[in-house]
Amino acid sequence: xxxxxxxxxxxxxxxxxxxxxxxxxxxxxxxxxxxxxxxxxxxxxxxxxxxxxxxxxxxxxxxxxxxxxxxxxxxxxxxxxxxxxxxxxxxxxxxxxxxxxxxxxxxxxxxxxxxxxxxxxxxxxxxxxxxxxxxxxxxxxxxxxxxxxxxxxxxxxxxxxxxxxxxxxxxxxxxxxxxxxxxxxxxxxxxxxxxxxxxxxxxxxxxxxxxxxxxxxxxxxxxxxxxxxxxxxxxxxxxxxxxxxxxxxxxxxxxxxxxxxxxxxxxxxxxxxxxxxxxxxxxxxxxxxxxxxxxxxxxxxxxxxxxxxxxx
Amino acid sequence: xxxxxxxxxxxxxxxxxxxxxxxxxxxxxxxxxxxxxxxxxxxxxxxxxxxxxxxxxxxxxxxxxxxxxxxxxxxxxxxxxxxxxxxxxxxxxxxxxxxxxxxxxxxxxxxxxxxxxxxxxxxxxxxxxxxxxxxxxxxxxxxxxxxxxxxxxxxxxxxxxxxxxxxxxxxxxxxxxxxxxxxxxxxxxxxxxxxxxxxxxxxxxxxxxxxxxxxxxxxxxxxxxxxxxxxxxxxxxxxxxxxxxxxxxxxxxxxxxxxxxxxxxxxxxxxxxxxxxxxxxxxxxxxxxxxxxxxxxxxxxxxxxxxxxxxxxxxxxxxxxxxxxxxxxxxxxxxxxxxxxxxxxxxxxxxxxxxxxxxxxxxxxxxxxxxxxxxxxxxxxxxxxxxxxxxxxxxxxxxxxxxxxxxxxxxxxxxxxxxxxxxxxxxxxxxxxxxxxxxxxxxxxxxxxxxxxxxxxxxxxxxxxxxxxxxxxxxxxxxxxxxxxxxxxxxxxxxxxxxxxxxxxxxxxxxxxx
Numbered sequence: 048x049x050x051x052x053x054x055x056x057x058x059x060x061x062x063x064x065x066x067x068x069x070x071x072x073x074x075x076x077x078x079x080x081x082x083x084x085x086x087x088x089x090x091x092x093x094x095x096x097x098x099x100x101x102x103x104x105x106x107x108x109x110x111x112x113x114x115x116x117x118x119x120x121x122x123x124x125x126x127x128x129x130x131x132x133x134x135x136x137x138x139x140x141x142x143x144x145x146x147x148x149x150x151x152x153x154x155x156x157x158x159x160x161x162x163x164x165x166x167x168x169x170x171x172x173x174x175x176x177x178x179x180x181x182x183x184x185x186x187x188x189x190x191x192x193x194x195x196x197x198x199x200x201x202x203x204x205x206x207x208x209x210x211x212x213x214x215x216x217x218x219x220x221x222x223x224x225x226x227x228x229x230x231x232x233x234x235x236x237x238x239x240x241x242x243x244x245x246x247x248x249x250x251x252x253x254x255x256x257x258x259x260x261x262x263x264x265x266x267x268x269x270x271x272x273x274x275x276x277x278x279x280x281x282x283x284x285x286x287x288x289x290x291x292x293x294x295x296x297x298x299x300x301x302x303x304x305x306x307x308x309x310x311x312x313x314x315x316x317x318x319x320x321x322x323x324x325x326x327x328x329x330x331x332x333x334x335x336x337x338x339x340x341x342x343x344x345x346x347x348x349x350x351x352x353x354x355x356x357x358x359x
Numbered sequence: 360x361x362x363x364x365x366x367x368x369x370x371x372x373x374x375x376x377x378x379x380x381x382x383x384x385x386x387x388x389x390x391x392x393x394x395x396x397x398x399x400x401x402x403x404x405x406x407x408x409x410x411x412x413x414x415x416x417x418x419x420x421x422x423x424x425x426x427x428x429x430x431x432x433x434x435x436x437x438x439x440x441x442x443x444x445x446x447x448x449x450x451x452x453x454x455x456x457x458x459x460x461x462x463x464x465x466x467x468x469x470x471x472x473x474x475x476x477x478x479x480x481x482x483x484x485x486x487x488x489x490x491x492x493x494x495x496x497x498x499x500x501x502x503x504x505x506x507x508x509x510x511x512x513x514x515x516x517x518x519x520x521x522x523x524x525x526x527x528x529x530x531x532x533x534x535x536x537x538x539x540x541x542x543x544x545x546x547x548x549x550x551x552x553x554x555x556x557x558x559x560x561x562x563x564x565x566x567x568x569x570x571x572x573x574x575x576x577x578x579x580x581x582x583x584x585x586x587x588x589x590x591x592x593x594x595x596x597x598x599x600x601x602x603x604x605x606x607x608x609x610x611x612x613x614x615x616x617x618x619x620x621x622x623x624x625x626x627x628x629x630x631x632x633x634x635x636x637x638x639x640x641x642x643x644x645x646x647x648x649x650x651x652x653x654x655x656x657x658x659x660x661x662x663x664x665x666x667x668x669x670x671x672x673x674x675x676x677x678x679x680x681x682x683x684x685x686x687x688x689x690x691x692x693x694x695x696x697x698x699x700x701x702x703x704x705x706x707x708x709x710x711x712x713x714x715x716x717x718x719x720x721x722x723x724x725x726x727x728x729x730x731x732x733x734x735x736x737x738x739x740x741x742x743x744x745x746x747x748x749x750x751x752x753x754x755x756x757x758x759x760x761x762x763x764x765x766x767x768x769x770x771x772x773x774x775x776x777x778x779x780x781x782x783x784x785x786x787x788x789x790x791x792x793x794x795x796x797x798x799x800x801x802x803x804x805x806x807x808x809x810x811x812x813x814x815x816x817x818x819x820x821x822x823x824x825x826x827x828x829x830x831x832x833x834x835x836x837x838x839x840x841x842x843x844x845x846x847x848x849x850x851x852x853x854x855x856x857x858x859x860x861x862x863x864x865x866x867x868x869x870x871x872x873x
Contacts, residue, residue, distance in 0.1 A: 049728075049732050049733040049736060049872060050732065050733065050872050051732055051872055052729070052730050052731050052732040052735070052872075052873070053729050053730070053732070054729050054730050055730070059787070059791060105704075107703070153693060153695055154693060157552070157693075157694045157695075157697060160697065161549055161552075164547075175701055175703060176546065176547075176699070176701050177700070177701045177703060177704040178698075178699065178700050178701065178704055179697075179698075179699040180697070180698045180699070181694075181696065181697050181698075182696050183694075183695040183696055185414075185695060186412060186695050186696045190830065193828040193829070193830070194828070194829075196828050197824050197825050197827070197828035197829060200824045200827075200828070201820065201821040201824040201825070204817075204820040204821065204824060205817050205820065205821065208816060208817055208820060209817070212813055245829060245830070245831070245832075245833040246763055246832070246833055246836075248825070248829075248833065249763065249825060249829070249833045249836050249837065252821050252822065252824070252825050253770060253818075253821075253822075253840070255821055256817055256818035256820075256821035256822065257774065257818065259814070259817040259818070259821075260774070260777065260814035260815075260817065260818060263810060263813045263814045263817065264781065264810055264814065267809070267810045267813070291788070292784075294784055295780055295781055295784045298730060298777075298780040298784070299774075299777035299780050299781070301726060302723050302726060302727070302773045302774070302776045302777060302780070303770065303773040303774055303777070304773075305719065305722040305723050305726055305773060306719040306722070306723055306769050306770055306772060306773025306774075307719075307769075307770065307773065308718075308719070308722065309714070309715040309716075309718035309719045309722070309769075310715045310719070310766050310769060312715075312718075313711050313714045313715050313718065314711055314712075314715050314762075314766065315707060315708055315711040315762070317404070317708070317762050317763070317832075318711070318715070318762060318763070318766055321763070321766065322766070325770075
């Protein structure tokens with residue numbers, strides 16, 4: 048068992064003509080990304096508590112939760128929640144309230160959470176509060192700004208790094224591919240209605256970093272081959288490079304996929320969304336490494352690519 | 360480079376051993392209190408507890424200072440028998456201005472204003488405008504004062520929280536005007552919130568001559584004992600900062616709860632003077648702009664102690680005593696974010712984290728052995744070392760571990776073996792090209808190194824950004840991944856390479872298991 052690997056994804060001498068489907072690949076990718084951008088505006092992302100502000104109280108009642116009774120109790124206390132819903136087991140209740148408006152809203156937000164807690168424990172004695180979060184409007188807008196800054200700066204850092212380490216054509220193709228990946232992931236978020244919060248920003252960043260790794264492997268090989276086969280047509284050379292690195296691309300993606308899978312299955316409410324989005328991002332990132340990143344180079348033009356690599 | 364010097368061998372083994380030793384405190388009880396026993400702390404999301412983000416109201420700090428400066432200015436003018444009219448306070452421009460009685464007194468008044476003692480250096484400027492004398496608080500000085508106020512508030516918040524008996528609280532500054540309070544194990548932070556939300560500024564002031572209408576130099580305040588508005592003089596006769604002690608007692612006469620206080624000598628002298636000069640008048644005890652009670656001064660109080668009776672119960676009396684002992688906040692604090700995690704959810708999260716970590720680890724290990732054989736097994740050994748080193752570094756820094764942090768660890772492990780995959784694939788290619796085992800190994804390791812560093816560098820940069828801009832659990836995620844990238848470079852470029860080299864040196868195989 049140890050003397051030789053038992054499995055391979057593809058045979059080493061297998062040559063798949065990926066470049067034949069390059070137009071198809073680019074069109075499908077562009078359409079999906081455009082659709083995602085539309086989804087981003089309509090219906091838009093469902094903002095999580097971090098970014099939206101407001102209150103979430105999750106509680107576990109001693110018996111199966113009586114939603115009518117809980118709603119009535121909250122109503123009686125003068126609290127009008129935006130949602131009282133079940134999650135997990137029938138005993139679990141989640142009450143969410145959007146950030147109140149008005150001059151005194153910061154203090155109101157913090158006061159509401161105590162009101163909700165006392166109202167439900169009065170209605171259902173023995174209720175355990177699992178989680179009680181209240182995020183004021185000023186904090187949530189700061190968190191949102193910081194989240195976007197983190198995303199923006201990361202993308203810029205990656206661009207600069209790839210630019211310094213590779214030639215301009217590679218850097219531009221890499222960042223275009225990353226943006227295509229990122230938009231699709233955002234579209235996935237809009238469709239699945241997972242809440243977009245700081246943890247989700249972390250997921251997007253991890254996908255970005257991971258997807259870049261994948262591209263670096265393929266680009267490294269293309270650069271090596273450009274120097275090695277000086278007369279090979281670019282299209283052929285790109286196909287060769289993708290095929291040569293195919294086992295790597297699939298293998299490295301598989302290990303990250305396997306690591307993220309249990310998080311999606313057993314990670315609980317905090318991590319399920321995060322890990323599911325990660326899994327989606329890994330699949331998208333891997334396929335773009337194969338179908339998008341290299342074809343984009345072909346569009347950049349053979350002459351410039353060769354000249355730049357020779358100089359480099 | 361297929362030869363590892365003895366020194367290098369010992370170095371790699373030594374680092375792994377140190378890693379194991381650093382992990383131990385997390386699993387064992389400290390044998391002696393003198394040993395440095397550094398452990399990972401569990402985050403609030405795993406341990407259960409409350410997180411409060413408090414904001415200091417800097418506007419009110421400025422407002423208060425303006426008011427006290429006005430008080431001082433009036434007193435100084437009075438002392439030097441200089442007249443003034445139309446004394447105005449403008450919060451928007453943070454300035455005071457007045458008209459001297461006559462042109463002749465203008466210079467003297469200006470000098471008097473310049474002689475006022477600043478709280479911080481260059482606190483305010485004095486100038487003349489349209490015949491008026493203007494005092495303006497300086498922005499830089501106010502910033503310095505704000506920094507001081509935050510530091511002071513942290514100290515007072517700590518004292519108040521310690522007095523509630525909360526275990527292991529963590530209190531830290533965040534940004535310019537915020538304080539983060541973490542209270543492990545506190546699943547109902549209501550009492551602490553109300554304690555922190557009280558400024559607890561206690562002052563003793565005389566009522567205005569006519570207590571039913573506001574006149575210049577007095578303000579209408581709510582009298583809580585009778586629920587009416589009374590006019591209280593702005594001038595503070597005795598301030599709560601002069602308190603040395605306070606306690607909750609049962610009042611001998613009424614049988615209800617009361618709070619006793621003791622003043623220091625400066626406070627006692629001031630208290631004696633004002634009560635001696637104002638026998639028969641009403642003296643208001645004001646807490647945070649609300650009058651607790653305003654009794655008549657029956658006789659001078661010279662001992663420097665007294666008692667406040669204001670319809671307290673046992674809880675409110677002991678809370679007020681606690682607040683008075685801990686001192687007043689320099690400005691009001693308000694909660695702008697709170698997160699509470701109950702103990703049962705924390706326990707469930709630990710469970711979820713550990714199950715995910717173990718399952719993920721197992722999946723990756725099995726995959727590597729099935730797809731990469733013997734070298735896959737070596738990668739798995741390096742993977743364990745990686746996990747140990749990550750835990751070791753987190754323990755060394757006594758870092759916090761949250762649920763996203765655990766996810767970060769697992770993802771790091773998933774990405775760590777990527778480097779082994781790159782190396783193995785490269786070796787395999789070199790073998791296919793007809794190189795001998797030794798040359799193939801050499802070329803594989805050397806050529807893959809650049810790619811590995813490139814791909815880790817981009818992930819590193821992305822997560823450093825997340826660490827800089829993120830907060831809370833997400834920051835912890837970025838931290839574990841950043842640490843994980845460093846340990847990954849060590850375990851793949853040095854450790855797993857060492858394992859392969861040692862195996863080759865011992866077995867001398869004709870064919871590589873790739």
